Amino acid sequence: MSMRIELDEPKCVAAGQCVMVAPDVFDQRDEDGVAIVLDAEPGPEQEDEVREAAAVCPAAAIKLVER
Amino acid sequence: MKEAVVVGASAAGLAAAETLRRQGYAGKLTLIGEELAAPYDRPPLSKQILASQWEPDRLVLRTEIELAALDLDLRLGVGATGLDLAGRTVALADGTRVPYDGLVIATGVRPRRLPGQGAHVMRTVDDALALRKRLGPGRRLVVVGAGFLGAESAAVARGLGCDVVLLEPAPVPLAHAVGTQVGQVFAEVHREHGVDLRTGVAVSAVTESGVRLADGTLVEADEVLVAVGSIPNTAWLDGSGLTVADGVVCDEFSAAAPDVYAAGDVARWHNPRFGETMRVEHRTNAAEQGMAAARNLLHPGEGKPFDPIPYFWSDQYDMKIQAYGYLRGHDSVEIVDGALADRRFVAAYSRAGRLVGVLAVGMPPKAIRAWRVALTKEER
Known part of the structure; x- marks a missing residue:
């Protein structure tokens, strides 16, 4: 199983919850705080953090495609 | 556990429900929702949905x-009407009873209303669509309550060209939550955008032609939106034995009783980080x-506050x-950063010298x- 992250950018509300949970995978743009995906296909060691980040995203903007 | 039930979808x-499955729970899982729609996100209702x-x-x-x-037994469009703690069943509006050995209560809140008919509220997607159909250039909207929901809706309505009156009983909107200084900034922003914000105004009823104030004045409106807070959906728990006091009262593990947890807008729990009992109506x-409720339900011995x-x-x-x-x-x-006058700032809130x-x-x-x-580092 591997995982791909899809960020629905217009939905992002710049909360930064994902950055707090998974700082190696997400960051935020300086100008408006919108999330940036640093690693769209994170390794297995990061999958728990990424799932948590998707779950706590207040805008439901992080979609995980597992395959 | 073999029969987990989650009330509220x-x-x-x-x-x-998702956490139960992710944590390996393989038994029966029933998810009950009063609305017919599959689970949807509410914060955009007063923002992107209202704005079309x-x-x-x-x-x-x-x-x-x-x-x-x-792999859910998904029961949508049917509300819960009762809880039998001793018999471990949830009664539903369609007359069925659902047995459980683990229960999560997540029935949310409903809008508080005012006396009189015909006002809009903003909780469901149908509520938002009903209001947005009635908004447009020159339409006159009266919003009762300048909390976040009322203020967001007023801002959207201005953007759509409506004349907007925003009525608020407090002298400064949101002062109880954000303080007077910051509340004043929000008030100024609405006035600059042409909202007729009237503070210190008590509304007594909704009428056919608008809203009636406590002093008898009529404020005329084409449409009225009442956004004066919400009430936890706990009527179905009356007589169940659970403690209900403006929400389902829970401990620091979100447990309301053995094998019974509550989560979301309906839960009032003790948050040890702040040393306070709170009920939080936020999406996050x-x-x-x-x-947290699902984890603690599955692993009660190793429960995490x-x-x-x-x-x-x-x-x-x-x-x-x-x-x-x-x-x-x-x-x-x-x-602590920026300036109120620039509308770019960070405000830090403290209690007894501690950052909260x-x-x-x-x-x-x-x-x-x-x-x-x-x-996160502040000691309590």
Whole structure:
């Protein structure tokens, strides 16, 4: 199983919850705080953090495609 | 556990159901929702949906395939009407009884209303669509209540060209939550955008032609939106033996009784990080508490206290407001970055000399992050 992250950018509300949970995978743009995906296909060691980040995203903007 | 039941199919209930499965629970899982719609996201209702920027399909939280993968007994369009704690069953409006050996209560809240007929409220997608059909250039909207929901709706209605009157009983909108200084800034922004904001005004009833104030004055309106807070959906728990006091009373693990947990808007629990009992109607809390309740239900022996730092945001005009922490308990506010006059600032809220929250408007994420980290490190 591997995982791909899809960020629905217009939905992002710049909360930064994902950055707090998974700082190696997400960051935020300086100008408006919108999330940036640093690693769209994170390794297995990061999958728990990424799932948590998707779950706590207040805008439901992080979609995980597992395959 | 073999028969888990989650009552409430919005953000908190969905998070609970998903977490149960992710944590390896393989038994029967029933998810009960009063609304007919599959789980959807509510914060955009008073923003993108009301503004007609999005259609309701953008709100769907999970695809049919994702829901199917959870292997749920999904009962939508049927509310819970009773709980038998001793017999371990939930009674539903269609007359059926659902047995459980583990229960998560996530029935949310409903809007508080005013006497009289014909006013809009803003809780469901149908509510938002009903109001947006009636908004447009020259239409006159009266919003009762200048909390975040009322203020967001007023901002959207101005953007659509409506004449907007915003009525608020307090002298300064949101002062109890964000303090007087910051509340004044929000008030100024609405007035600059042409909202007729009237504070210190008590509304007694909705009438056919508008709203009637306590002093007898009629404020005329084409449409009225009542946004004066909400009431936890706990009537179905009357007589169940659970303690209900403005929400389902829970301990620091979100447990209301053995094998019974509550999560989201309906839960009043003890947050040990702040040493306070709180009920939090924020989107993030719904997901986080749903997850925590599910984990603690599955592993009661190793239960982890649920001690989040609450978070909410609000979009009004071009102003993005973000708040972290529990601002309500504050006794002092300090502007620690930026300036109120520039509408770009970070306000730090303290109680008894300890940082309890921060609120930021228009600041870059890095300026906010240091304060968020400070909040997580604050000793209580």
